[in-house]
Amino acid sequence: MPIRSIAILGTGLIGGSVGMALRAQKFPGPILGWDKDQEQLHIALQRGALTEIVDDPISAASAADLILLAGPVFTILDWMEQLAPILLPHQLITDVGSVKNPMLQRAQMLYAGAGRADFLGGHPMSGKEVFGVSYAEANLFHGSVWLFTPDKQAPQHPLAAEWRSWVERFGSRTLDLDAERHDELCAWVSHMPQMLATALSALYQDHFGEAEDMRAIGGRALREMTRLGASPYSMWRDIAHTNADAIGSAIAALEQRLAHLREHLKTPDLRDEFNRANAFRNSPPFK
Amino acid sequence: MPIRSIAILGTGLIGGSVGMALRAQKFPGPILGWDKDQEQLHIALQRGALTEIVDDPISAASAADLILLAGPVFTILDWMEQLAPILLPHQLITDVGSVKNPMLQRAQMLYAGAGRADFLGGHPMSGKEVFGVSYAEANLFHGSVWLFTPDKQAPQHPLAAEWRSWVERFGSRTLDLDAERHDELCAWVSHMPQMLATALSALYQDHFGEAEDMRAIGGRALREMTRLGASPYSMWRDIAHTNADAIGSAIAALEQRLAHLREHLKTPDLRDEFNRANAFRNSPPFK
Numbered sequence: 001m002p003i004r005s006i007a008i009l010g011t012g013l014i015g016g017s018v019g020m021a022l023r024a025q026k027f028p029g030p031i032l033g034w035d036k037d038q039e040q041l042h043i044a045l046q047r048g049a050l051t052e053i054v055d056d057p058i059s060a061a062s063a064a065d066l067i068l069l070a071g072p073v074f075t076i077l078d079w080m081e082q083l084a085p086i087l088l089p090h091q092l093i094t095d096v097g098s099v100k101n102p103m104l105q106r107a108q109m110l111y112a113g114a115g116r117a118d119f120l121g122g123h124p125m126s127g128k129e130v131f132g133v134s135y136a137e138a139n140l141f142h143g144s145v146w147l148f149t150p151d152k153q154a155p156q157h158p159l160a161a162e163w164r165s166w167v168e169r170f171g172s173r174t175l176d177l178d179a180e181r182h183d184e185l186c187a188w189v190s191h192m193p194q195m196l197a198t199a200l201s202a203l204y205q206d207h208f209g210e211a212e213d214m215r216a217i218g219g220r221a222l223r224e225m226t227r228l229g230a231s232p233y234s235m236w237r238d239i240a241h242t243n244a245d246a247i248g249s250a251i252a253a254l255e256q257r258l259a260h261l262r263e264h265l266k267t268p269d270l271r272d273e274f275n276r277a278n279a280f281r282n283s284p285p286f287k
Numbered sequence: 288m289p290i291r292s293i294a295i296l297g298t299g300l301i302g303g304s305v306g307m308a309l310r311a312q313k314f315p316g317p318i319l320g321w322d323k324d325q326e327q328l329h330i331a332l333q334r335g336a337l338t339e340i341v342d343d344p345i346s347a348a349s350a351a352d353l354i355l356l357a358g359p360v361f362t363i364l365d366w367m368e369q370l371a372p373i374l375l376p377h378q379l380i381t382d383v384g385s386v387k388n389p390m391l392q393r394a395q396m397l398y399a400g401a402g403r404a405d406f407l408g409g410h411p412m413s414g415k416e417v418f419g420v421s422y423a424e425a426n427l428f429h430g431s432v433w434l435f436t437p438d439k440q441a442p443q444h445p446l447a448a449e450w451r452s453w454v455e456r457f458g459s460r461t462l463d464l465d466a467e468r469h470d471e472l473c474a475w476v477s478h479m480p481q482m483l484a485t486a487l488s489a490l491y492q493d494h495f496g497e498a499e500d501m502r503a504i505g506g507r508a509l510r511e512m513t514r515l516g517a518s519p520y521s522m523w524r525d526i527a528h529t530n531a532d533a534i535g536s537a538i539a540a541l542e543q544r545l546a547h548l549r550e551h552l553k554t555p556d557l558r559d560e561f562n563r564a565n566a567f568r569n570s571p572p573f574k
Contacts, residue, residue: 125504127506175504181500185500185501185504186504188491188495189491189504189505190504190506190508190509193487193508193509193512194508195545195549195552196512197508198560198561198564199541199544199545199547200544200564201563201565202560202561202567203541203544205564205567207475207540210570213464213468213472214472214475214476215572216460216462217412217432217462217472217477218476218573219413219414219431219432221414221476221480221481221484221515222480224512224514225483225484225511226564226567226568227511228508229565229568230564230568231561232561233562236557237557240552240553247552248549248552251548253490253494254490255542255545255546257487257489257490258482258486258541258542258545259542260486261482261486262534262535262538262542265482265527265528265531265534265535266527270520270523270524270527271524273485273486273489274485274518274520274523275520276488276489276493277484277485277486277487277488277492277513277517277518278488278516278519280488280489280492280513280516281488281514281517283497283502286513286517
């Protein structure tokens with residue numbers, strides 16, 4: 001049974017890009033869209049991310065074989081709650097949230113079992129420091145990885161393989177991870193770097209304000225290391241809240257590392273630290 | 288009296304790029320080169336960064352109107368020491384070192400006064416995480432800023448204005464700074480970000496090693512934030528040593544900022560921190 005129709009709840013940067021990627025890859029059926037922000041929704045339609053707008057999330061989800069939840073973490077959890085009683089076993093829900101263990105926990109309560117729809121956690125590693133469907137693009141996922149965190153205890157839903165093949169047609173590599181490992185890894189390689197860029201940018205703002213000489217000499221390094229400082233709180237609040245332990249551990253480890261380096265600016269330990277850093281960058285995919 | 292000839296001591300990434308930029312801008316006179324590494328020197332000649340190779344730094348400097356010192360900080364200080372007794376008042380020495388106060392101190396001892404050559408501290412903000420003349424390019428300085436730290440107490444040397452105009456022809460904006468302010472600013476916007484990228488990369492190396500899942504999901508954020516982790520110790524040892532106090536203060540400030548953010552991952556203080564970071568990125572030149 002193929003995916004005949006898709007509903008996208010949340011038609012912003014990621015949801016909109018998924019719609020555009022589906023249409024670029026000639027998905028033949030309707031793509032129904034809903035967003036609480038009417039402007040985002042209409043821009044999404046104009047940009048070809050949807051084939052039609054639906055008035056409420058329940059109607060959109062009910063009418064589709066595959067339902068994509070594309071919002072902040074707590075919004076996704078809330079949608080999961082609302083949709084569980086009304087969806088049917090032939091339907092598959094998937095999401096694009098940046099943490100995965102809270103969804104898996106919720107899915108095991110709400111979606112496992114006879115007579116119910118199924119849930120497959122997903123996470124495209126394709127963010128930007130901007131948000132909104134105006135920045136959406138059909139090739140956003142090209143060359144990046146799309147993580148899945150299936151419930152290993154449960155059989156695969158009949159539509160899951162087809163959804164994975166659409167994701168691959170977007171140009172993503174797919175990779176399955178245990179949900180807890182996903183959240184731990186993302187704390188280190190995505191969430192902590194975001195918090196670091198935020199802390200660094202905020203520090204510069206407090207230390208220098210609008211000082212002209214600082215802004216005149218800031219070069220590529222400063223620009224790169226603070227790029228994510230432009231990320232809005234609204235995109236990160238739920239992630240920080242639901243993955244706080246793992247993010248906190250990663251930040252604490254970085255603090256210790258910085259203190260060590262600071263205490264050894266004039267000793268041979270600095271060379272050892274540069275050598276370790278060089279080793280990290282001299283292995284794929286960075287080399 | 289125009290600059291008829293230029294000597295470049297240290298023909299690596301920066302020295303080589305200066306030679307290539309001079310020739311691209313049709314500098315009409317000889318460009319003499321010396322480097323302790325014969326291979327770098329011959330590649331520099333092959334790539335058109337020099338018009339001739341000279342056997343030792345003293346002969347190269349003696350034969351030129353303008354002498355560019357392009358090496359690590361302690362090497363520059365050492366060259367300043369060696370050249371002081373033999374250079375003449377019509378000659379101007381300048382450099383491209385990443386700290387400036389140690390050079391100014393040395394210059395005030397060695398170069399100020401009647402019968403002596405003059406010294407003008409310079410610093411192009413155009414580094415890379417790689418080194419060597421193979422990476423040199425004529426347009427390396429295009430669009431970036433080239434800082435000068437003249438001794439405000441001394442009159443400007445007759446060749447200084449012409450050298451500044453060559454730098455502007457390379458496509459750089461020039462900016463004069465007090466040498467101490469230079470070192471303080473660079474500690475914050477260049478040296479601390481380098482140490483941060485090194486600490487972060489080294490931390491990843493220790494925490495994950497060659498773990499395949501981490502390397503598979505590392506995206507743009509990770510790549511950007513660790514790019515400078517590839518920088519070699521040899522380029523940074525002298526900077527860390529000579530600017531340790533200012534770099535240490537900036538790192539300590541970042542540690543505190545990270546600790547504060549870590550303690551507030553679930554509180555409204557996180558929003559305030561994102562807002563401050565957004566403000567930093569919403570002003571030029573970052574916006």
